[in-house]
Amino acid sequence: DAEGYTHFMRKEIHEQPGAVERALGGRLDERFHTAHLGGLNLDAREARGIRRVKILGCGSAYYAGQVGAQLIEELARIPADAEPASEFRYRNPVVEPDTLYIAVSQSGETYDTLVAVQELRRKGGRVLGVVNAVGSAIARECDGGVYLHAGPEIAVASTKAYTSQAVVFALLALHLGRIRDLSPSDGRRICEGLRRLPGQIEEILKQEDRIAALAADLATYRSMLFIGRVRGWPIARESAQKLKEVSYVHAEAYPSSELKHGPLALVNPELPTVAIVPDDDLLDKNQSTLGEIRARRGRVLTVGHRELGDDSLVVPKSEPELDPILLTIPLQLLAYHAAVALGNDVDKPRNLAKSVTVE
Ligand code: F6R
Numbered sequence: 145d146a147e148g149y150t151h152f153m154r155k156e157i158h159e160q161p162g163a164v165e166r167a168l169g170g171r172l173d174e175r176f177h178t179a180h181l182g183g184l185n186l187d188a189r190e191a192r193g194i195r196r197v198k199i200l201g202c203g204s205a206y207y208a209g210q211v212g213a214q215l216i217e218e219l220a221r222i223p224a225d226a227e228p229a230s231e232f233r234y235r236n237p238v239v240e241p242d243t244l245y246i247a248v249s250q251s252g253e254t255y256d257t258l259v260a261v262q263e264l265r266r267k268g269g270r271v272l273g274v275v276n277a278v279g280s281a282i283a284r285e286c287d288g289g290v291y292l293h294a295g296p297e298i299a300v301a302s303t304k305a306y307t308s309q310a311v312v313f314a315l316l317a318l319h320l321g322r323i324r325d326l327s328p329s330d331g332r333r334i335c336e337g338l339r340r341l342p343g344q345i346e347e348i349l350k351q352e353d354r355i356a357a358l359a360a361d362l363a364t365y366r367s368m369l370f371i372g373r374v375r376g377w378p379i380a381r382e383s384a385q386k387l388k389e390v391s392y393v394h395a396e397a398y399p400s401s402e403l404k405h406g407p408l409a410l411v412n413p414e415l416p417t418v419a420i421v422p423d424d425d426l427l428d429k430n431q432s433t434l435g436e437i438r439a440r441r442g443r444v445l446t447v448g449h450r451e452l453g454d455d456s457l458v459v460p461k462s463e464p465e466l467d468p469i470l471l472t473i474p475l476q477l478l479a480y481h482a483a484v485a486l487g488n489d490v491d492k493p494r495n496l497a498k499s500v501t502v503e
Contacts, residue, residue, distance in 0.1 A: 355477040
């Protein structure tokens, strides 16, 4: 029973302010504007020797990993990228001693991610885990890591674990940044931004009724496009996947910049677009993309920091690096309410299992 909530997915979406508090719990250092992560098993000298970061996970954990790679590259200035663990394990990757590998998993039992970690360890790679389930198989295989402390996640569609993963990556990026090139003032800015997140998530959750009405309307379409640039790109991917999983409405995510290289051909009044448009240095570019879609009479729902047309979801402003954490939340509610409007089994979508422990 979902303890007073209609579904576990809704309960877990609403648990996010607390989940973020717990992910941050005791980890921010206000004096030196950094983060302390007890279980990393990585001293400052080793951390300064990292030349590359490779993040591995599946599904939403992989998208959180993409958010993490961007945060690490931005704040710690270490080249970083994310790859699906399920692909990595089949392609005989080059394992480098000065690369830090990070495995991300809510359950800690995803077989593809576990095998990727085992293969890395066999070849001498150093692997950290960003895991929710304490003592799980992946947590045990890693050299060190950070627990999310998000609490149990029951709904198949990941919500609070994704958000906590992104928060943990922000802490890790802050930590690595502050022993490398990140300035004290930028460190302080990120610390303060992280502290504000739980209250800002509460603000977003108050918009639920409006999002539910929009979702019921959008659920009548057969297909949707999700677009975003740079920080908006993993948000678009995660949000499209969430919609597909629980509502079974087809959704495709694209970088906004790629629209004119192909998918613009799809745009017509029958294909709505969800556009991630934060108030950042890419706002002008994003607005011109919206113009291209509207010129083809495509309906647009924007998610950002201001009203940008008929349908806009406005979230509180955060530090730009932390946008992926807040901007995803209204779209979790959108996916949830689309699924409810369509009468689906929200917590147990067809064909899916909570943790994929097989090949
Ligand atoms: C998405 C979802 C899946 C999982 C993926 C990884 O909502 O639930 O994509 O994120 O199967 O699972 P974990 O994080 O347990 O390794």
